[in-house]
Amino acid sequence: MHIINREIEGKSAGYWALLCGLGILVLIGLYAAYNMEHHGHVITGMNNQIVWGLPHVFAVFLVVAASGALNVASVAGVFGKKAYKPLAPLSALLAIALLAGGLAVLMLDLGRADRAIITAWEVNPTSVFSWNVVLYSGFFGFTAAYLWTMLDKTAKPLYLFAGYGAFIWRLILTTGTGLIFGFLVARQAYGTALLAPKFIVFSLLYGTAIYVLVLMAAYGWGQRALGDEVLRRLKNMLQIFIAASFYMTFVYHLTNLYFAKEWDFERFILADGGLYTTLFWVGQVVLGYVVPFILMAAPATRSNRAVIAVSAILIILGALAQMYVTIIGGQAFPLELFPGFSESSSFFDGEIHAYTPSHWEWMLGIGGVGIALALVVFAVKVLRILPESLADEVADPHVKK
Amino acid sequence: MNNFEQYRRRFLGGALATAGAAVMPGLVLVEVAHSRAPDEPVSSKNRWGLLIDTTKCATGCNECVTACSKENGWTQKEVYSPQDPQWIRKVELTHNSTGAKHSLPVMCQHCEEPPCVDVCPTGASFKRDDGIVLVDRHICIGCRYCMMACPYKARSLVHEDLNDTQLARMPRGKGCVESCTLCMHKIDAGDNTTACAEACPEHAILFGDLNDAGSEIAQRLAGHASREIRADLGLNTGVRYTGI
Numbered sequence: 001m002h003i004i005n006r007e008i009e010g011k012s013a014g015y016w017a018l019l020c021g022l023g024i025l026v027l028i029g030l031y032a033a034y035n036m037e038h039h040g041h042v043i044t045g046m047n048n049q050i051v052w053g054l055p056h057v058f059a060v061f062l063v064v065a066a067s068g069a070l071n072v073a074s075v076a077g078v079f080g081k082k083a084y085k086p087l088a089p090l091s092a093l094l095a096i097a098l099l100a101g102g103l104a105v106l107m108l109d110l111g112r113a114d115r116a117i118i119t120a121w122e123v124n125p126t127s128v129f130s131w132n133v134v135l136y137s138g139f140f141g142f143t144a145a146y147l148w149t150m151l152d153k154t155a156k157p158l159y160l161f162a163g164y165g166a167f168i169w170r171l172i173l174t175t176g177t178g179l180i181f182g183f184l185v186a187r188q189a190y191g192t193a194l195l196a197p198k199f200i201v202f203s204l205l206y207g208t209a210i211y212v213l214v215l216m217a218a219y220g221w222g223q224r225a226l227g228d229e230v231l232r233r234l235k236n237m238l239q240i241f242i243a244a245s246f247y248m249t250f251v252y253h254l255t256n257l258y259f260a261k262e263w264d265f266e267r268f269i270l271a272d273g274g275l276y277t278t279l280f281w282v283g284q285v286v287l288g289y290v291v292p293f294i295l296m297a298a299p300a301t302r303s304n305r306a307v308i309a310v311s312a313i314l315i316i317l318g319a320l321a322q323m324y325v326t327i328i329g330g331q332a333f334p335l336e337l338f339p340g341f342s343e344s345s346s347f348f349d350g351e352i353h354a355y356t357p358s359h360w361e362w363m364l365g366i367g368g369v370g371i372a373l374a375l376v377v378f379a380v381k382v383l384r385i386l387p388e389s390l391a392d393e394v395a396d397p398h399v400k401k
Numbered sequence: 402m403n404n405f406e407q408y409r410r411r412f413l414g415g416a417l418a419t420a421g422a423a424v425m426p427g428l429v430l431v432e433v434a435h436s437r438a439p440d441e442p443v444s445s446k447n448r449w450g451l452l453i454d455t456t457k458c459a460t461g462c463n464e465c466v467t468a469c470s471k472e473n474g475w476t477q478k479e480v481y482s483p484q485d486p487q488w489i490r491k492v493e494l495t496h497n498s499t500g501a502k503h504s505l506p507v508m509c510q511h512c513e514e515p516p517c518v519d520v521c522p523t524g525a526s527f528k529r530d531d532g533i534v535l536v537d538r539h540i541c542i543g544c545r546y547c548m549m550a551c552p553y554k555a556r557s558l559v560h561e562d563l564n565d566t567q568l569a570r571m572p573r574g575k576g577c578v579e580s581c582t583l584c585m586h587k588i589d590a591g592d593n594t595t596a597c598a599e600a601c602p603e604h605a606i607l608f609g610d611l612n613d614a615g616s617e618i619a620q621r622l623a624g625h626a627s628r629e630i631r632a633d634l635g636l637n638t639g640v641r642y643t644g645i
Contacts, residue, residue, distance in 0.1 A: 042561035047483035111543015111576030129522035186552030
């Protein structure tokens with residue numbers, strides 16, 4: 001059967017309620033940004049020890065998930081899997097939207113957000129941030145072009161070029177995101193190029209989990225048919241990405257323990273770091289990896305849609321826990337200026353640094369999520385993103401007709 | 402031109418070249434040893450730095466911190482909040498196995514290869530030709546990437562309005578990052594010292610030109626063992642420590 005993409009009607013009270021709800025989240029985020037700009041970062045929990053806080057947890061999560069959200073489209077366009085073709089436009093749209101949300105948070109958190117545009121002309125070739133200005137712009141460009149070639153038949157000749165471009169660019173982009181941390185040689189938590197592939201693998205998991213939830217919501221609320229086959233494939237993907245993420249996490253900690261001999265830092269994260277240890281084991285590993293993997297693998301639960309949705313939610317919660325441990329846990333552990341000595345000072349040298357995010361930071365982070373989702377909800381109304389039906393007999397190329 | 406004439410010219414040329422070669426190093430030495438006058442532009446002829454003798458630095462003494470605060474207009478406190486800027490702090494060290502104690506000031510180490518300059522997306526973090534690492538407050542966007550990259554925790558973000566603490570000679574700004582400037586305004590005025598070095602009652606902080614082989618700092622560094630903090634990172638810091 002031929003697949004037809006169609007805008008959603010978007011006239012129901014439910015649609016407008018959803019869009020308004022997301023609009024309110026955006027306003028909440030903008031209000032927080034206004035206050036942070038007006039009063040300064042003094043109203044946040046961030047300080048001169050924990051210099052990047054909760055906004056960066058949300059921002060990096062969204063940016064990493066953005067590149068992963070493109071995964072479904074890449075499987076269709078680059079690896080030629082027919083079953084994923086109808087799913088591809090939403091994948092590209094979600095990638096653009098998540099990146100926009102993440103970048104908005106990153107920009108609005110700046111000490112001088114009004115000067116963000118300076119990064120456009122004062123370029124420092126040695127700065128990974130400067131590279132990222134190019135990488136983010138390129139990702140928007142390639143992914144938007146890819147989306148265009150999917151939606152407009154006259155642009156078909158560019159389909160492969162845009163698809164490959166976006167795929168290669170997303171790998172470079174997430175390498176760049178990982179290296180923001182990976183090239184910080186001074187800090188025990190970072191300073192390893194392993195963070196680049198680790199972030200790429202994480203991106204596949206986080207982006208696909210968000211994709212699954214958005215797809216289920218769109219088809220559930222939009223009262224369109226979504227077959228089991230599509231979800232089964234996405235669920236299998238999630239399982240593979242969980243296994244790969246677990247592996248990368250394991251190798252990262254093994255590298256720190258065995259090769260870099262960062263034993264004190266590893267003891268802090270894995271054993272006696274309080275909140276960070278709990279977030280690592282309970283949040284990232286158990287809720288983010290183990291529980292969803294078992295739920296999606298166990299014969300009793302694996303074909304249940306609610307279980308797939310719950311698994312995707314758990315993966316996202318685990319992802320936020322991972323970002324919190326990576327970004328804030330990595331700064332909470334003190335810099336070691338003089339190996340072999342205990343240090344103390346008025347600037348909190350040698351101490352585990354405390355951090356409690358303020359409500360402004362939560363508001364800004366949630367505002368970024370609001371921007372991303374509002375863009376998606378708006379775009380599916382004005383663009384032909386979603387197939388009218390993803391029922392098995394339509395979407396599954398192997399179905400017996 | 403006859404043969405004699407040619408010989409005479411060659412001889413004179415050779416003699417002049419020899420004389421020149423003999424005199425040049427002296428001229429160059431005079432050039433290097435020359436400390437910068439206020440009207441002279443900043444150049445790489447100088448590399449300013451500090452040598453801190455930790456054997457003279459006393460626990461509990463904060464004179465250098467007080468002097469820096471007064472000189473540059475940041476607020477010194479009895480107890481700081483984690484959001485307060487501190488351009489220089491006294492760090493107390495206890496050796497984990499021997500129990501040996503040291504007290505020393507830590508500030509921007511003015512690296513030759515500064516990680517803060519590498520990561521800055523706008524070039525607001527920059528190194529002057531004379532080795533002083535600074536923040537251009539006009540183009541700092543407050544991203545704090547430099548604070549993440551600095552191995553010495555030398556930088557602070559200004560978290561709130563600075564209504565009454567600013568000095569005309571040291572403009573600061575909410576939302577911008579700042580750190581020790583090696584009292585560049587004093588260097589530029591020809592003072593050839595820093596507030597912390599001037600204030601130290603034990604003369605534990607020695608300011609000088611690391612490029613000037615005749616300077617006291619260069620001679621002390623040549624004659625005594627010294628160390629850089631996190632020397633393993635290979636940043637070639639302008640601030641050195643002895644006695645630890």
